[in-house]
Amino acid sequence: MSGSAASAGAPGRIVLATHNPHKVEEFGAIVTATRPDLEVVGYDGPEPVEDGVTFAANALIKARAAAEHTGMPSMADDSGICVDALGGAPGAFSAYWAGHRKDAVANRDLLIDQLSDIGDPHRTAQFVSVIALVTPGGAEHVVEGVWPGRLAVAAAGEGGFGYDPVFIPDGQQAGVERTVGEWSAAEKYADSHRTRAFRALVPLLGGL
Template sequence: MKVVLATHNPHKVAEFQQIVARTRPDLEVIGYDGPEPVEDGVTFEANALIKARAASAHTGLPALADDSGICVDVLGGSPGVFSAYWAGQRKDAGANLELLLDQLRDIADEHRAAQFVSTIALVAPEGEERVVVGRWPGRLAHAPSGVGGFGYDPIFIPDAQPDGAARTVAEFTAEEKQSQSHRARAFEELIPLLATL
């Protein structure tokens, strides 16, 4: 079965392909090269549906779309849906990370709780729609560490690491990230729904 992933972000395409290969090797995830819709929703769910509807309509295939970000407790859940644009419309991942760290510069460890959230929308060409959510709780480091991953990975320390470790996601192996991430958790919820297509 073939499904289009509604993103122009090659990092997300690669990450989804790795997640899918672990759990649904019969499912072929292809990238989307069609027009990018305006993401004017104010929630992860709204934006995921906007993208999935556009990709399904453009390709005639079932479409998956992920809208995700980092939600920081002390910031009232921000950056949240604005994670990719936190430092402005350039979508500069480095600038976003630096701004978030600067905003939390004097915040103590016990108040640095955060979570990665992934909302995945599945839209079939016939119009059927499903939405699932995956959450990955943790806290924010005071400085970037590690060279893997992308976005906010170098400052996010997931909870419940073996032996009480405090590694950032950028210090995880690809396998570790793909098995634990917010997207992996959301996709696990999605698997039974894919069987209905």
């Protein structure tokens, strides 16, 4: 989608400010299930520098850039994993935890290694998603979704992306718990941190 093509805007359409195909797929499913009348439009404009130190700051940076480029209401997610034993890290630095290559496997391996001496009761963590909504008129909203759980001792499953194969969500039956990497896409999209954040955003979408 080019900026000129989107500049006219249209009711029922919102730009998803990301170049991450995994997020595009996930948000497409989430929005379809929650607001089937709302069309999510892809974004191929300039990718801004995410130099914030919080999820909210980075989400706003991306949403503002997309709204300015397209002239349409734009939403952006910034998300990651927050480990209690690490004081909430990696947090906003989740994508770069093992360096600027954004290597998901290296990120997971480093995090698991850092917790190698931490017992299961103390491996608690949360997936956090913050969604920013920015309109061309300058209105801004920020919402958060939190998905509690704990870290596995080793990666399991080929599904999802990022830290999914090492995150065990709360609420599963003892003895048969699975990482998100072992869940189906439908299971994840029904309850993920991004789903929870988007549900909080829905009342703020107004007539979109």
